[in-house]
């Protein structure tokens with residue numbers, strides 16, 4: 255069983271978007287997945303319920319044969335052993351790195367402010383065990399210097415890699431959150447640049463976690 259925690263102390267950066275897509279992509283490939291809403295806002299649980307859901311303590315439901323969803327603010331639930339993959343949507347709070355153990359910390363970084371943001375969370379990333387995967391979101395808004403700087407910075411952080419499949423700012427990805435669907439299921443979403451990038455990211459992450467044979 256592998257645990258991926260999607261983390262950044264900044265709000266609105268893509269944590270829930272990445273968590274939902276990795277969860278749905280994994281389930282689509284028959285990887286038994288538990289999606290955990292660690293964030294009190296409950297956005298992941300609401301999205302995976304199709305928007306129609308009152309998020310409250312104790313909420314737990316079956317999305318499909320391969321995907322279960324649980325609302326568990328600030329800490330992972332006790333019973334996670336039956337799953338191949340746990341994907342946890344973290345709140346924008348640095349303290350979460352001290353209460354969650356994960357094999358991979360997936361960190362979305364906004365194209366415009368990636369370096370500054372990475373500098374702020376660096377001390378907390380150093381406290382984590384597991385690998386650290388940095389992904390540029392809205393990458394088309396980042397200059398070439400940011401992309402290069404990020405790679406250089408990652409070399410200085412133990413266990414960190416920059417994923418080679420950055421995510422562009424995409425109308426289809428924005429639409430996914432409005433429709434409470436994955437980008438490949440929204441109207442005119444499938445096959446767009448945003449869809450291809452996000453599916454590539456999911457495939458890369460799951461391969462890094464050892465699920466390549468299932469994809």
Ligand SMILES: Nc1ncnc2c1ncn2[C@@H]1O[C@H](COP(=O)(O)OP(=O)(O)OP(=O)(O)O)[C@@H](O)[C@H]1O
Nearest residue numbers: 265266267268269270271346422423424427428431
């Ligand atoms: N690559 C992208 N292209 C277009 N829109 C995006 C992209 N990534 C994220 N968004 C949009 O930005 C908004 C914030 O994304 P998201 O909710 O995933 O961020 P978050 O980090 O989980 O925020 P919070 O800290 O509030 O939980 C959403 O409306 C989402 O649809």
Ligand SMILES: [Mg+2]
Nearest residue numbers: 269270293297
């Ligand atoms: Mg969120």
